[in-house]
Amino acid sequence: MQQKSLLTYFLAAIALVVMSSCTPNPNVYSIARSTTPESQTLTLGERAKDFVGNSGLKSWSAKDYERFNDEKDYIAAFAEPAMKEMKLYGVPASITLAQGILETNAGRSKLVKESNNHFGIKCHDSWKGESVSHDDDAAGECFRKYRNPLSSYRDHSQFLTSRPRYSSLFELRATDYKEWAHGLRAAGYATDKSYGDKLIRIIEKHDLAQYDQQTIGKRKRMLKRDSRKERLAEVINDTRNKLAETTRRTKRMSKEATNQIADAGRGLAHRVTPGDTLYSIAKRYEVSIDALKKMNILDSDTLSVGQILEIPRSN
Numbered sequence: 001m002q003q004k005s006l007l008t009y010f011l012a013a014i015a016l017v018v019m020s021s022c023t024p025n026p027n028v029y030s031i032a033r034s035t036t037p038e039s040q041t042l043t044l045g046e047r048a049k050d051f052v053g054n055s056g057l058k059s060w061s062a063k064d065y066e067r068f069n070d071e072k073d074y075i076a077a078f079a080e081p082a083m084k085e086m087k088l089y090g091v092p093a094s095i096t097l098a099q100g101i102l103e104t105n106a107g108r109s110k111l112v113k114e115s116n117n118h119f120g121i122k123c124h125d126s127w128k129g130e131s132v133s134h135d136d137d138a139a140g141e142c143f144r145k146y147r148n149p150l151s152s153y154r155d156h157s158q159f160l161t162s163r164p165r166y167s168s169l170f171e172l173r174a175t176d177y178k179e180w181a182h183g184l185r186a187a188g189y190a191t192d193k194s195y196g197d198k199l200i201r202i203i204e205k206h207d208l209a210q211y212d213q214q215t216i217g218k219r220k221r222m223l224k225r226d227s228r229k230e231r232l233a234e235v236i237n238d239t240r241n242k243l244a245e246t247t248r249r250t251k252r253m254s255k256e257a258t259n260q261i262a263d264a265g266r267g268l269a270h271r272v273t274p275g276d277t278l279y280s281i282a283k284r285y286e287v288s289i290d291a292l293k294k295m296n297i298l299d300s301d302t303l304s305v306g307q308i309l310e311i312p313r314s315n
Helices: 002-021 028-034 044-055 062-067 071-089 093-104 110-115 149-162 164-171 177-186 195-205 209-266 278-284 289-296
Strands: 131-134 141-144 269-271 308-310
Touching: 062 110, 071 093, 071 149, 071 209, 093 110, 093 149, 093 177, 093 195, 093 209, 110 131, 110 141, 149 164, 164 177, 177 195, 278 289, 289 308
Parallel strands: none
Antiparallel strands: 131 141, 269 308
């Protein structure tokens, strides 16, 4: 009977070990979603978003853009990168997404498939990376080529923040996408006179301004969190200072109380009784005869019964 009980416990222990070893890695979920068969409920946009998350640092080819069928797919894939760029560089996520949609035909243009260039940025003199030739305002113009979309998104942010002609944009409110859209056109980002209006239509069609609000909300929450940390640090520091002052005050009060107790023990004053001498009084209160005489301005050792003597503190 006892052997059967031990065997039961042993099998149960083995089962627990096996179950714990089979617990899925929490990171597996996001990886598995990108390889989920299309027969399941995930939308194309969700799969595209996962693809960006799991393959964002890998090289992209034209084949990688086959998953984008419309603007919603593009938004689902690149809303998060756009918000991250807004948080880091201040370019509204709505503007970044609208430009990406417009410049790449929602991830389906020939230029983006050949170069991962999501914002139609031309080479310019400062560009040292790879490039492709593409017909735009003129035939065979030089356009920047990137390894993947996220590199293009980062270069877009740095392109706008590093050129003086776009500096006035960053004086605008981050939620004023209309002024940003028209400001980009006025600063010469595109030659199309209706460029700003096209961006605005895309933003309002898909409510891209929500991503600006989300980013600002996250930023505010982060600032509030930091502010709470700062206030907490101030409270802790103030409390420490008060405790230190209280400790110092307590030590002073303790010393004073000790002296007062000692003074009370000595009586602070002594009435001379028959048989008292300076020697006996000094010995009783643990003070020197000279100190006793000095305190009471005595010229001799003669005492009178009933005489009041002040007792100095002992050393």
